[in-house]
Amino acid sequence: MNGDWLLRGRDGRLSVYQLSGDAVLCRAERGPGGPWSAPRRVGGDQRLHPVLAVGQGADGYAHLxxxxxxxxxxxxxxxxTHFRPHLAALDWNPVGHPHKKGDRTGTPAVAVDAQGRAHLFVPDGDGxxxxxxxxxxxxxxxWRDLKGGEVRDGPAAVTGESGRVELYAAVPQGLVYWRQEEPGAQPVLRETLRAPVRPGTLRALATSPDRTTVFYTDTSGDLCAWRPGDAPAxxxxAAGPGPVAAVRCALDGYDCTLLAQRSxxxxxxxxxxxxxxxxxGAWWTESGPQLPLDALVCLATDEEDRVVAATSSPSTGRLLLxxxxxxxxLALEAWQEA
Known part of the structure; x- marks a missing residue:
C-alpha cells in the first residue's frame, strides 16, 4: 500500500481500501460515524498483483x-477512479508500462493535482x-522519463496546498525531490539530500502553503523530517519498521502533525x-491491541475534523478504528472492529 487508504469523502463519510489476495476491497461508513458496509471488490473481476497506490483530489475522488x-x-x-464510496468504482483501465511491456518495475505512487488530474509515478527499473x-x-x-539515478522502491507522491504535485524517492546517497513549477507542467528534479535513508520508509505530507515535508527512517533507526531547502531534522x-502515517490536525487549538506507526x-x-x-520534540504513546505483523496504519480526519486512526491486516481482513x-x-476512544 502506498498513500493514504483511509479517506474522507465529499459527503463526510469515511472509506477504506484493503488488499485481499488478487483484489482490492472497499468499505465505507453508511453514515458519518455510523456502521460500516461489507467489503466490496473494486474495479470488477480483474486479477491484480498485491500492490495498491491511492491518491485523493480536492474533489474527494479517489484514484487507485x-x-x-x-x-x-x-x-x-x-x-x-472511485467517485463516491457507496457507488461502484470505475473498472480497472489499463494504462500501460513505462517500457511498453515487461514485468513489474516497482511500487507505483499517485497524487492528484488541483484540476483533478492523477499523476502516476513508478520506478522504471533502470534507476x-x-x-x-x-x-x-x-x-x-x-509516458515521461523524470530521470533520477539508482532510485529505490517506494516513492512518496504528495500534492501541496498550491495544488501542484511533488515526489520524493530514496537513492543510495539519500533523497531526491521533484516538483511541478506550474500547474500541469512536468515535475522537475529540484533537489538532492545526502542522508542515510532506509528505503521503503517514505511518507510525504503538505505542511504549509508553499512546502511539503517528507518523513523517513534513517539507517540508525531514527525517524527524520525533511523539507527541501532546509536541513533534515x-x-x-522510529516506533517500528515501514513508513509512518501522518495527518495535519488541530490539537488544543494548535496546528499539529500527528504520526502513527505499528510499534x-x-x-x-x-x-x-x-x-x-x-x-x-515528540514522543510515542502506544494504544490499542497487539496487531499482526502485516498490519497497516492510516490516519484521517472525519467530518467534524476529529482524528480517526485505522488499522488493516491483509492476512486477517480485520479493520479496527x-x-x-x-x-x-490526544485521548482516543476504545478501538472498535468495523
Whole structure:
C-alpha cells in the first residue's frame, strides 16, 4: 500500500481500501460515524498483483493504481477512479508500462493535482522514475522519463496546498525531490539530500502553503523530517519498521502533525508535534491491541475534523478504528472492529 487508504469523502463519510489476495476491497461508513458496509471488490473481476497506490483530489475522488498480470512474465499498470464510496468504482483501465511491456518495475505512487488530474509515478527499473499524467479532458499524456539515478522502491507522491504535485524517492546517497513549477507542467528534479535513508520508509505530507515535508527512517533507526531547502531534522526513534502515517490536525487549538506507526510491540504508537516545528520534540504513546505483523496504519480526519486512526491486516481482513475524544489532548476512544 502506498498513500493514504483511509479517506474522507465529499459527503463526510469515511472509506477504506484493503488488499485481499488478487483484489482490492472497499468499505465505507453508511453514515458519518455510523456502521460500516461489507467489503466490496473494486474495479470488477480483474486479477491484480498485491500492490495498491491511492491518491485523493480536492474533489474527494479517489484514484487507485495497481499492477495486473498480462502474459506470462509480464504485467501492466491499471487505474480506477472511485467517485463516491457507496457507488461502484470505475473498472480497472489499463494504462500501460513505462517500457511498453515487461514485468513489474516497482511500487507505483499517485497524487492528484488541483484540476483533478492523477499523476502516476513508478520506478522504471533502470534507476529512474517514469510519470504518466491524466489530461484535463480525459485520456493520458505520453509516458515521461523524470530521470533520477539508482532510485529505490517506494516513492512518496504528495500534492501541496498550491495544488501542484511533488515526489520524493530514496537513492543510495539519500533523497531526491521533484516538483511541478506550474500547474500541469512536468515535475522537475529540484533537489538532492545526502542522508542515510532506509528505503521503503517514505511518507510525504503538505505542511504549509508553499512546502511539503517528507518523513523517513534513517539507517540508525531514527525517524527524520525533511523539507527541501532546509536541513533534515531528527524527531525521535522510529516506533517500528515501514513508513509512518501522518495527518495535519488541530490539537488544543494548535496546528499539529500527528504520526502513527505499528510499534515493535505490535500496538499502534502515536506522536504529535507543532507542524514544521520539529525542535519542539515528540514522543510515542502506544494504544490499542497487539496487531499482526502485516498490519497497516492510516490516519484521517472525519467530518467534524476529529482524528480517526485505522488499522488493516491483509492476512486477517480485520479493520479496527478509533477516534479522538472530545476533550483536551490526544485521548482516543476504545478501538472498535468495523
Amino acid at each position: 493504481v495497481s499492477w495486473r498480470p498480462t502474459v506470462k512474465g509480464e504485467s501492466g499498470l491499471v487505474h480506477s 529512474g522514475v517514469s510519470l504518466l499524467a491524466q489530461k484535463e479532458k480525459g485520456g493520458w499524456e505520453p 531528527t524527531l525521535l526513534p 515493535a510491540s505490535g500496538r499502534v504508537a502515536f506522536a504529535a508535534y507543532p507542524t514544521e516545528v520539529e525542535p519542539a 478509533t477516534r479522538r475524544k472530545d476533550e483536551p489532548g
